[in-house]
Amino acid sequence: MGRPPRARESVLDAFERLLIDDGERAATMDAAARAAGVSKGGLLYHFASKDALEQALLERLAALVDADVNDMATAPEGAVAFFLRTSVMDGDPLDRALIAASRLAQGGHPGAGEALRQVRSRWEQALRPHVRDEIALALVLLVSDGLYFNNALGVSGAAGPVPRGTALDALVALVESAVR
């Protein structure tokens, strides 16, 4: 497949940023075009409708999750610790795609909800060999979801209550002792 045009990627980046920073309502085609520095007509050449724009975002998410699951499997510190630590978001492309997709899902977009369920299912499969039983698996995923949720809410607010540094070290150790 050929390289995606620069303008197309700029629009998609802008749309993603609007979803993350200002929410679903603010993420209009007009605003995305302006933020990307193209005209509305220019945007509509690459994405014929709002749905096409949203679909493209979900495809970007799927590609990034592929890479993440591979990294998890080969992480030296173990899959559980890797998974929990990367659940504290630092604004990398996967973090951003996940928050954006969750904004769409909370707006009732059916494809976004399904995409997020698939992401969760892939993480579940990758983690299962590394935990004691299904309850332990549920615990790890729920702590990750909790970290994710607080990050998602805190994006534009004050620094959230997400543990970092030594507090994160201790949390990872506590969860690992419970699930191993």
Next chain:
Amino acid sequence: MGRPPRARESVLDAFERLLIDDGERAATMDAAARAAGVSKGGLLYHFASKDALEQALLERLAALVDADVNDMATAPEGAVAFFLRTSVMDGDPLDRALIAASRLAQGGHPGAGEALRQVRSRWEQALRPHVRDEIALALVLLVSDGLYFNNALGVSGAAGPVPRGTALDALVALVESAVR
């Protein structure tokens, strides 16, 4: 203070339901009026602006949290177990107000973000005496957030991966053994 008029409550209920079921974008004043069976003018008598409607929802949330924190303190099974079990949502008024507020917060509404931080802070205070240390406290809150997040995403989707029944019993036991 006097009883709130029936029509006012109907509009607020309808607005809340629209936020939960269809998301921020679908929760318009027009749609809320239609769903409540009043005209747009009728709605605007009770809520002079969209912001007033949103504010009323946050006040409803605050009142429901007052009651919840009281229940938590006197729960026979202990605060931690009560808190985790009630984090699996069953559609009671507090659950609904929380999801609706989170939809607003994800849309960038500043008051909603602040309201949710206050809710979390009140739960934190109520739980602190019942756990070993601050890391244990963080674990309990994160598991609750994870349960909440999955419920919030699953509202209109397929049955989410939220543990129920004996799986929930085992999860609560696992967390309690880690934090006590």
Next chain:
DNA sequence: GTCTATAAAAAGATAGAC
């Protein structure tokens, strides 16, 4: 590929009748 111009519908809000 990218633009301008424009249409059609929906959103928030005002004015005033009943």
Next chain:
DNA sequence: GTCTATCTTTTTATAGAC
């Protein structure tokens, strides 16, 4: 208190020039 009518702005989308 509740309604209809109307206005303004925004949002999605189309048409067609360059």
